Amino acid sequence: MNKKQLSERDICTKFITPALKEAGWNIQTQIREEVSFTDGRIYVRGKLYTRGAKKRADYILYYKPNIPIAVIEAKDNKHSVNAGMQQALGYAETLDIPFVFSSNGDAFLFHDRTVKDGDIETELPLNTFPSPEQLWLKYKAFKDIADEVDPIVAQDYFADGSGRSPRYYQQIAVNRTVETIAKNEGDNRHLLVMATGTGKTYAAFQIIYRLWKSGLKKRILFLADRTALIDQTIRGDFRHFKEAATVIKNKKIDTAYNIYLALYQGLSDNNNNDAYKQFSPDFFDLIIVDECHRGSAREDSKWREILDYFAGATHVGLTATPKETKDVSSSEYFGDPLYTYSLKQGIDDGFLAPYKVIKVTLDVDAEGWRPPKGFKDKDGNPVEDRIYNRSDFDKNIVIDERRTLVAEKITEFLKGSGRFSKTIVFCVDIEHAEGMRTALANANADEVARSSKYVMQITGDNEEGKRHLDSFISPSEPYPVIATTSKLMSTGVDAQTCKLIVLDSNIGSMTEFKQIIGRGTRINEDYGKNYFTIMDFRNVTALFADKEFDGDPVRVKDAVQDDDISGTEDEADDALLIDDLTGETVEFPDPETPDVSFVAEETEEYRTRRKVNVNGVEVVILKERVQYMGHDGKIITESLRDYTRANIRSACATLDAFLSKWKQADKKRAIVDELEEHGILFAALQEEIGSDFDPFDLICHIAYEQKPLTRRERAEQVRKRDYFTRYGDLARNVIDALLEKYADDGLADLENPAIITLDPIKQLGTAPEIIRAFGGKAAYDEAIHDLTEELYAV
Structure with a gap:
């Protein structure tokens, strides 16, 4: 047996697994092979998304089903025994596993993360792999676990x-x-x-x-x-x-x-x-x-x-x-x-849904609004002459046209992405939630006519809305679709299929912001929920840039801190809480509870607090931009082309480097798959640039500014060269049919061995007949390779 000719999987089967069994590891309960421990990050661009590669360990060893104790990374015998160690160490750090091994089938390299002094790495012959009890004793000593524990x-x-x-x-x-x-x-x-x-x-x-x-x-x-x-x-x-x-x-x-x-x-x-x-x-x-x-x-x-x-x-x-x-x-x-x-780690691992941000800037929010001289509110009272800004709107003053425009913008998004995408609209207070329910009902009159539950107010004081909270949460229930709320739904609501979160409240608390974002992070692929969108009307998503957003908690209590972001006026408005089960008013002096806006209707403060209501004010959208979550977890404003160019060039800095990689690849599809795993969405690119272009041309055009050719143009160029005259009639007809297939469907089908069993190729003969027409399987494979080279000749 020539080890050098064996695949990595053969090395595992013939050498590594037998060594583990000989050391006393139970193959049924203690050894797991090819363990995927993440789901693969979801990348979003436009309305499209793709999943990246899962992280996968070749072996994880368990002392008990609940105690992973060692990780092994295998390589084929063309590699050295320690070739997989760096990869294995990365997995071990993520998985909190103390014992790390790499192997190429000749021996094991053992990295003991519990060692503080002395040799941390040693090479072990195949027949001296540690037993479960040996590693368990080392584990207990490292963790200081006594026998009685x-x-x-x-x-x-x-x-x-x-x-x-x-x-x-x-x-x-x-x-x-x-x-x-x-x-x-x-x-x-x-x-x-x-x-x-x-x-x-x-x-x-x-x-x-x-x-x-x-x-x-x-x-x-x-x-x-x-x-x-x-x-x-x-x-x-x-x-x-x-x-x-x-x-x-x-x-x-x-x-x-x-x-x-x-x-x-x-x-x-x-x-x-x-x-x-x-x-x-x-x-x-x-x-x-x-x-x-x-x-x-x-x-x-x-x-x-x-x-x-x-x-x-x-x-x-x-x-x-x-x-x-x-x-x-x-x-x-x-x-x-x-x-x-953290949220960032959950998104990186693919267990949590990523998000994109649509930031909408209204003119009255950005520039403020000052009433003209003598301007009166809807009750006929003069409006105080001052500049009203974002923090005033819907708290101190209500502009009907602003609410209407926000509702129209939300509706426009839903019409483009799906009218039944579950949506939570976070408002300033209960009155604002009431008003937004009306504005959204008017903007979605067609759907509300079918069901009055299409838009519902779900707040602490609204019994009808609270009765439908479970229906909103349930993936199988179509209604309610849009929920307007103040604080009730900011936490403790497992909204698996929430695809749109609308921020129309002045949120200053980092804690509340994180909780609100958390309403959209659950994934439910059965119902098409793989990412969510945040529509921000109040510049709340600026908090993404704050160092506190996803860092480890730092203890700062009793420290002098003048710029404390969590102590905003919105949180301290009221100290009364209405219990969401009984409806009883409960007074707990805690300004940070997410339910602080549940002010009892009968309280004097609520009755006397008056908002100025105006209409006849022109409100327009000044600016709208789409932002995405970058690899580092930070929000970036970047076009699809810029994003694609940066990612491709990080892998291949020059056109020559890319062309060399493309030419050397046995299967071109492998390069495309690799790029998609790193977040390049070719379907989105084809939607923006043209569906007739091959991934090769999209890459060359976007990343290296080359003129793209359509697939049909490439196929016609090959036909003009008449390169395949050396083949007989049947083989030439097959090649011509393959070129036509490529022009229609792209490189994936061309490289698929089963393509000759599909229309229109199968009409030319059976698979064995077609293979014989080229002179055998090896000659057929060579012809496909040559055809591919001709297609991508630069």
Whole structure:
């Protein structure tokens, strides 16, 4: 056997896998080959998108199904034994795996990430690969896991037989949390930061399950501040707890359960009727706090009293947006995050939907509006003579024409992208949401005539709208399509198929901004949701450029900070909260809760606060631009051509370099696939430049400013050269048919071996007859190669 002639897969099958089995690794439960651990980033340009390549490890080894312990990168024998090490190390860092190997079938290079002094890399013969127990002992020593903690750390995940298992980042979050709690090193407060849409609740379920099943934690409380969060949780992953779990309602306590789900409001109120005191302070030994950046982050909040009462329990905070200001700190209470999985990382991995931004600038917003002398409002009262700007509109003054234009712009987008694309319009307050519902109903009169639920106001005070919130969230329910809201839908709403988020509110809070963006980040490919669009009328997306947008949380509480972006006037307008289940007014002094605009209609402040309403004002769009998310997670304004040129030139700096790469490629389609994996959308380019052009010509034209030829022009050039006269009649007829096929369909079909079985080629003869006409398979392949070279002759 000549190893040099074997493929990488043959090396795995004949040398690496047998070495692993000989070392004691179970091929059924401990060895996984060709493991894709990301979904491949989605790239968006225009209305089109493509997925990039998935990250895939050749081998991941598991001590237990929940504990990945080693990664192996294989190469064929033409490479050295250490050729795959850098790639493997990159995977290991992402996957939080300590032991890394590369192999070419001759030996293993072992990189031990747990080594602090001495040789970090050693070469091992094939027959000396470490056993599972050897690596597990090294793992435990590295993680400082004592023998008595071993059963807790090794406790299996919950498995329901569906084949569902945690994604790699969920696995890291769960394992780090379980290991930290199991070691019990004196700190009983912990924080996990995971972007919206990445499955925090599923991770929480697995943490609770493993700690409960191992016997370490016997009574657990899952604490939230929104009814929707509790309802989604008990109906979702927590349903597997069955009779062991209960939801605390109406402040009725039954101590017979193991797992409790509760609202803060269900455990406490302002009248000292604190239901949580029916439990003894040591009743719970684990408390999971969902969305912990909200009420519980404040030292002086009523909600913090509940956590302080159960101070002896282990507290784990979950959030996508840790709150870190001069007054409030999630990390001061919960500690620095055990693990952070950001929005940017989720998009890079392809687990979260990317976004494009349509930024619309209205003249009155950019330049301000000053009423002419003697101008009166709709009630006939004089309008104060001053300049009104973006922060005034819909809060202090309402311009009918502005709302109409915003509604028309939203409708124009939906008519171009899909009238039934679920849309959330974020407004300044409840009155603005009411007004936008009317403006959107008028702009979409045709659809509203079919169903009055096409546009609905879904706010904390609107019972009819709240009843349809579940229908809006459900992918299978067509209505409502457009939801106007203020704060209700900014968090805790699992809107899987939301394709358009409209920002027509003056959002200054980074926390709120992240939560709002999170409404669109879920992917649901079954319903065509692969990316979403943000339509910004208030320049809110300028927050994307803020260093806080997707960085790790930094503790700044008690620091001097004059430019605190999170303490805006919009958040502190009201301290009253209407519970979204009961409709009761609850007073919790927490200005950062996302529900702050749910002001009870009957309050004097709401009744007396007056907005000036005017009409007869001309409002026009000054500027509109489309922005995309770049490779580094930053928003960029760039044309499709500029984007394509930059990406192609990063791979091939010159035309000569590209032509050389194209000529040397066995299959031209491979180059096209590679470029598409890096975000080049040839379908979008053909839509903009012309569908008759081959990817080769699109590349040469856009990246290197060459004159493009259509596919038919290239085919005719080959015919004029009469290059294939050396073949017989049948072969020449096949070549002519192939040229015609190319002119119609492009290079993909030309390089496909099955093309001779398709019309019109198959009309000329059977596949064996066609192959024989060229003198055999090798001669046919050579003819196709020559034909390709002739087509792309420069």
